[in-house]
Amino acid sequence: MKNQVQLITYVDRFGGGRLTDLEDLLAGPLAGLFGTVHLLPFFDPIDGADAGFDPIDHTRVDERLGGWADIGRLARQTDIMADVIVNHISARSPQFQDYSRRGGESPYDGLFLTLDAVFPDGARERDLNAIYRPRPGLPLTPVTLASGGKRILWTTFTAQQLDIDVRHRQGKAYLESILRTFSTHGIRAIRLDAVGYAIKRAGSSCF
Structure with a gap:
């Protein structure tokens, strides 16, 4: 530069x-x-x-x-x-649309950061309250896949911006x-x- x-x-x-x-x-x-x-x-x-x-x-x-x-x-x-x-990546991205339709069969399974990936033994109230977020509320959004399966995804900024598991x-x-x-x-x-x-x-x- x-x-x-x-x-x-x-x-x-x-x-x-x-x-x-x-x-x-x-x-x-x-x-x-x-x-x-x-x-x-x-x-x-x-x-x-x-x-x-x-x-x-x-x-x-x-x-x-x-x-x-x-x-x-x-x-x-x-x-x-x-x-x-x-x-993060948009909830309207082709990657998330594919994951939403196919769940674990999607090639993008693993791209989106889940609550379980960070807290495999479960999150306590004090764990969640300790998290810093630049917006009001918790940085988590529940989603329902086409199969009916449910996931809790990290959404640090908005529910339309899905956090990536880097x-x-x-x-x-x-x-x-x-x-x-x-x-x-x-x-x-x-x-x-x-x-x-x-x-x-x-x-x-x-x-």
């Missing part, structure tokens, strides 16, 4: 609202002003439950902004930083797929969003 002023922006809130508009600005009136451009979530969709920090598909550019070809072209012009949303092989594979996509399209720096919330430990505040 260059020792220069950094630009942090949502693509749709700066210039004309598309990646090509941002590219024109950086090549024109703003040429040479910024060492790195941090693009706040540009994933599909940019207008979810949490201002883009709850992507349905973390490896897809919201088509209202443009596409990966635009990101790649911009990355050849200036260093680009993007967010890796470490802690220690499980499926959680690791999911995050690695994001990093590979970023690397392929020229993104040279990342910000680890909500990473401090990703590890939960029984008997601690989980943060």
Whole structure:
């Protein structure tokens, strides 16, 4: 990262609202002003439950902004930083939709952090009360699968943002797929969003 002023922006809130508009600005009136451009979530969709920090598909550019070809072209012009949303994934993601339908038969079984994974012997009231959460209430949401099976999933931020089990092989594979996509399209720096919330430990505040 260059020792220069950094630009942090949502693509749709700066210039004309598309990646090509941002590219024109950086090549024109703003040429040479910024060492790195941090693009706040540009994933599909940019207008979810949490201002883009709850992507349905973390490896897809919201088509209202443009596409990966635009990101790649911009990355050849200036260093680009993007967010890796470490802690959670949208409840509308294809991964959760598959898990909801197929349960333990889903290839994504294990991707979503369950209460049992953190408290295999059960959680006591004092354990739950000790957990720090940036929103009111407990960071847990009960879900019913298509089979009728029930799970209690961690939802640190909202019920639409399902926490990832980052220690499980499926959680690791999911995050690695994001990093590979970023690397392929020229993104040279990342910000680890909500990473401090990703590890939960029984008997601690989980943060």
